[in-house]
Amino acid sequence: MTLTFAATLPDRGFDVELDVAEGRTLALLGPNGAGKSTALGLAAGTLRPHDGHVTLDGRPLVHAEAGRTRTWVPPHARQVALLAQEALLFPHLSVRQNVAFGPRSQGARRREADAAADRRLADVGLASLADRAPSTLSGGQAQRVAVARALAAEPRLLLLDEPMAALDVEVTPALRQSLKHLLAEQTTVITTHDVLDALLLADEIAVIDGGRVVERGATADVLARPRSTFAAKIAGLNLLAGTWTGDGVRTTAGEVVHGHAPGDGLAVGVPMTAVFRPAAVSVYLDEQHGSPRNTFRGTVTSLEPRGDLVRVRTGHLAADVTPQSVAELSLVPGAQVWLSVKAAEVDVYPG
Ligand SMILES: Nc1ncnc2c1ncn2[C@@H]1O[C@H](COP(=O)(O)OP(=O)(O)OP(=O)(O)O)[C@@H](O)[C@H]1O
Known part of the structure; x- marks a missing residue:
């Protein structure tokens, strides 16, 4: 899926254009308050743009002009998965049921959805925890389950909002490794403050500052030859x-x-x-x-x-x-x- 994104939100001083080619991962970097989460919210449908559009493979998810929404696909119908900093698993469901939730709500039978969940749990190295309750998981395990749950729904676009931010440094390498493998063919936008996330996971970087894209390029180029103070700092x-x-x-x-x-x-x-x-x-x-x-x-x-x-x-x-x-x-x-x-x-x- 190819993402094209051009949106303004004057209340937040936000005016950003981005695109992500099929199967690629774009890292959004920038200081606090730059507008990274706003960009993800606009793509996921938790926010509406004042002006602009978001399309996936040419199909509009939203189109707005001067504060009027002309096209609006609601969040649940976008096939866009947004993974927040906190795992936010359903506490009353088992790990397997959490991961099977997406396929189930898309109409899969229980057996089929459970099999899909088990495959995704194996992908993130947690097959053995399928019957556990979320409350018994560590923060790192819960976040990997959340990744499995997001991917089990087979999203056309995956949005990761600082997926390592709430985790202890000791557990981030395991999640990063899982993601590296899983994002290989998935169109993804990830926000991060960490140069390692960008280096290992992203094909391209866009630096956002003050609600604007100030720098954009292939990850290796941006980190080797930064043009913005922020990119230089993280490099x-x-x-x-x-x-x-x-x-x-x-x-x-x-x-x-x-x-x-x-x-x-x-x-x-x-x-x-x-x-x-x-x-x-x-x-x-x-x-x-x-x-x-x-x-x-x-x-x-x-x-x-x-x-x-x-x-x-x-x-x-x-x-x-x-x-x-x-x-x-x-x-x-x-x-x-x-x-x-x-x-x-x-x-x-x-x-
Ligand atoms: N719910 C909200 N209502 C109004 N303005 C908001 C809201 N959330 C964020 N903003 C403003 O929008 C701008 C962009 O914020 P955003 O959360 O997108 O930044 P960010 O780059 O994700 O920051 P961080 O790295 O701290 O998460 C900021 O000026 C912020 O104060």
Whole structure:
């Protein structure tokens, strides 16, 4: 099923266009309040757009113009499954009955629906729990049952709203693995804050910010060459946006950043992005000169442990340095520092 989506909701400052090709998974990323859940609600039919349409394989699920709904397929008739952060299983039904609920309500006989439920439970690795009551499951198990239930209804479109958000970190790998396998041929939109979900599950990423799509592309491209601050943050990269000067990127703060550029032919003034890894950044108490490098003055805003290293943040930039360096430089929040990154470590590209 191919999803096309173009909807506005002025009350929420929401104006988004998206499409997902047959069998593909699109991850919606963005800060809190960006509009990710709103997009899912509009596709599922729990919200109505002010203007716009949602279609599946060309068939309209909703079409609205200036606040008037022209076409409306109610949520239960859309064959769209929305999986919320909490599993929300029916407490009075067994695990098998929960999963069989979709096929049963579509008219399948009990035996047939139970067989479909057992297949789906096996898909998520929980066949042995079929006779249990939902109240006896762990959060991770309940969420996997909810995935099985959503898929048993054979939805044309699967919508996952931060499926790992309510789970302990120890159980997310198992659910992610189940999903990776199950989403392979399923047209899916998933919202997430986690780069691993995007990397493992999504073919494409759309970054939403302030109710708008600010960036869109293949997952690997967006994470390797982000164009939005949010995508850079989740990819763990420093990003400085600006315009091309002929030999560098001039930021709005007036700094010129030098790096690997895509070659000649770029017009002066075009929007450009410079990206570099925190591990490539060194921290000094004085300005460094010498080999082609970029230096940025900053005030340390936070220090966070990061594996064997310490992530030093100065507002918009981050450097990963050793604990020894932190001690030698007496780095504390409020310290004035120079961050330095060699031009050879900076990737510069249009956008
Ligand atoms: N029920 C509601 N009524 C009115 N406005 C709402 C409602 N729910 C959300 N909003 C607003 O719509 C905008 C988008 O919210 P939405 O929940 O879609 O964001 P989100 O990207 O899913 O955020 P999060 O990551 O925090 O879940 C926000 O400005 C929010 O305040």
